[in-house]
């Protein structure tokens with residue numbers, strides 16, 4: 130390993146035409162952390178995660194995954210990542226099992242090798258009876274669980290998940306948190322964006338608040354709650370509203 134960081138993002142800039150999405154964003158995540166990226170709509174979370182996963186090129190800045198530069202050593206970096214996108218485009222005419230086996234094969238993993246894990250996650254997410262159902266026939270929450278399963282099955286060292294719990298029912302959210310914690314305990318690094326602040330507060334080992342394209346506050350949940358005054362605020366939500374204001378959008 131060439132660095133102590135699983136993910137290192139330094140001075141990232143990205144604009145879409147005249148819209149500045151990222152404006153000098155820096156964050157570093159150590160192996161086994163569950164890092165929660167929170168911030169208002171349009172803050173730059175998805176843009177950051179897409180750059181981290183090689184789907185967008187930064188205008189400026191460096192992104193490394195276990196020391197591999199995602200632009201210059203793209204394949205080596207991307208092989209380490211499992212990604213749950215914000216707006217999934219899935220193959221409507223593949224069954225759940227076909228889709229999962231397809232994703233596994235794309236990553237060069239023998240699907241027999243992960244057959245038992247595949248069955249395990251279908252069971253955990255209450256999808257076993259949907260194994261042969263087409264993706265086009267699933268509900269939003271079910272699709273989300275299939276995408277999370279796909280990201281788990283590629284045996285990532287870094288799990289990047291953009292709003293992974295969107296649409297998940299409470300028992301699925303519970304199972305999701307339990308499984309992510311298990312992976313993190315095995316050394317998998319997790320970066321998760323979410324608007325569910327209660328959940329982030331209980332679940333993440335570290336939190337970064339992103340606002341207007343940069344991290345404006347970062348630390349443990351307790352550290353973030355004590356920011357500036359040293360006195361703990363009642364909740365992460367309170368801190369969030371103080372920092373980004375009640376109308377968070379730019």
Ligand SMILES: Nc1ncnc2c1ncn2[C@@H]1O[C@H](COP(=O)(O)OP(=O)(O)OP(=O)(O)O)[C@@H](O)[C@H]1O
Nearest residue numbers: 145148149150168169170171172173174175176177
């Ligand atoms: N494809 C695009 N073309 C033009 N502008 C874009 C594009 N994608 C994002 N943006 C803009 O970049 C900024 C950051 O968007 P981004 O999707 O990264 O925010 P986000 O923090 O993920 O928001 P949300 O909480 O709504 O998911 C916003 O101003 C958005 O309008």
Ligand SMILES: [Mg+2]
Nearest residue numbers: 174175176215
């Ligand atoms: Mg987003």
